[in-house]
Amino acid sequence: QDARDEGIEPDTVALNAALAACERGGQSDEALLLLSEMEASPSAPPDRISYNTAIAACSRCGEWRTALRLLGEMAERVPPPRNTPDAHSYGAALSACERGGQPDEALRLLERMRSEGLRPGLVHYHAVMRACATPAHWPIAASMLQDARDEGIEPDTVALNAALAACERGGQSDEALLLLSEMEASPSAPPDRISYNTAIAACSRCGEWRTALRLLGEMAERVPPPRNTPDAHSYGAALSACERGGQPDEALRLLERMRSEGLRPGLVHYHAVMRACATPAHWPIAASMLQDARDEG
Secondary structure, eight states: OHHHHTTOOOOHHHHHHHHHHHHHTTOHHHHHHHHHHHHTOSSSOOOHHHHHHHHHHHHHTTOHHHHHHHHHHHHHHSOSSSOSOOHHHHHHHHHHHHHTTOHHHHHHHHHHHHHTTOOOOHHHHHHHHHHTOSTTTHHHHHHHHHHHHHTTOOOOHHHHHHHHHHHHHTTOHHHHHHHHHHHHTOSSSOOOHHHHHHHHHHHHHTTOHHHHHHHHHHHHHHSOSSSOSOOHHHHHHHHHHHHHTTOHHHHHHHHHHHHHTTOOOOHHHHHHHHHHTOSTTTHHHHHHHHHHHHHTO
16 A cells, blocks of 8 residues: 555565465465455456465465365466466465365365376375375375375475374374384484374374383484474373373373473373373372362462
């Protein structure tokens, strides 16, 4: 508006800069208003960058339906020759599907991208694999690692963590442990704290408390520093494994170890320990934990 007040009519570049500001600020409604203004303007029509930025703004806000609508409209609304979606367009739209929890839409988009002669990159595989981190879609997420390799793309730690998350949500601890072993042997995609936390959570989901505790102990040796020590998420997953495995004494030891490492237990940790201690022999400890939690604020 300041430019217009001075008699300067903003061009496409200026409006694209405003769109980018809206996207980074998570203002999808403002971005869509700007895009509509550009579509009605003879002097500052939208280009591919305009649409990509508006799609990314919708992605940031989880508005996957609007993102896909814009992707479909691009060819009609943008003057040729640069009026077809590119790799950035698909990356933003796939991210919207990921954030919106739409694995089937993400898979359709990936196929459409290929059908238009565009080669998916790691960023596209990351989004699709994270979208497929559901109990029903975990085999697809895991198979995408090989798809990427078949296209000459070596999966990185982020991609393997996405596959791990899919295995965890699908209750596939054996698959998760195989992936973790693959990462431990890989110079290009070593495991990080997220990898171990996810594998521990997979073991917890399957009641494999011994394996979960072993992984917790191995993390400091196997993960490159500095982020190689268990955090609150690590202990939460391990305590949940003890709870599901009916191991109150192990849960209590873990809680003390957590405190000794300078980590403050939260409600999720107390929940797991108290449920683990719901036995005839341990009920007084479970009851006393209510006061322990209050004492820690």
